[in-house]
Amino acid sequence: MKHSTIEFNRDKHDFVINGKPLLTLIEKHEDVIADRHLVSVLSQPGACDRLLGLSEPDLQNGHVAIYLCSHCGGYDGNPIGIKLVLESDHVIWKDIGFYQDYEDEDPQLFHKVKDYSFTLQEYRELLQRLKIYEP
Numbered sequence: 001m002k003h004s005t006i007e008f009n010r011d012k013h014d015f016v017i018n019g020k021p022l023l024t025l026i027e028k029h030e031d032v033i034a035d036r037h038l039v040s041v042l043s044q045p046g047a048c049d050r051l052l053g054l055s056e057p058d059l060q061n062g063h064v065a066i067y068l069c070s071h072c073g074g075y076d077g078n079p080i081g082i083k084l085v086l087e088s089d090h091v092i093w094k095d096i097g098f099y100q101d102y103e104d105e106d107p108q109l110f111h112k113v114k115d116y117s118f119t120l121q122e123y124r125e126l127l128q129r130l131k132i133y134e135p
Helices: 022-030 048-053 120-133
Strands: 004-009 014-017 037-039 062-068 080-086 090-098 114-120
Touching: 004 080, 004 120, 014 022, 048 062, 048 120, 114 120
Parallel strands: none
Antiparallel strands: 004 014, 037 062, 062 080, 080 090, 090 114
């Protein structure tokens, strides 16, 4: 799998992957209403550590939230999550889709927006910088 670039746009409050805001891609390709979601690193304490694999995942079956409810910053309203896979030199966001924080039911995986791979160094540096913005 080819590595993608990952950045964060502070004005749009979103991850930018390969030069495009991720939530915009999800809205376009997965029929998701972007205004109903807020990036987890700005709404939940400890989100960066979860995305770095340093603390326990917050969603069902070991998955990690990347977007939460835009109204409350919580887990209501179908959080969007990933399966985080940490390798020796890269990170993979797999199985992007809707998850729950309280049930063991199967996630609703997206059909077009699927997996992303990032170099471990770039990914770690970004999330370390984002820690200062966590609530």
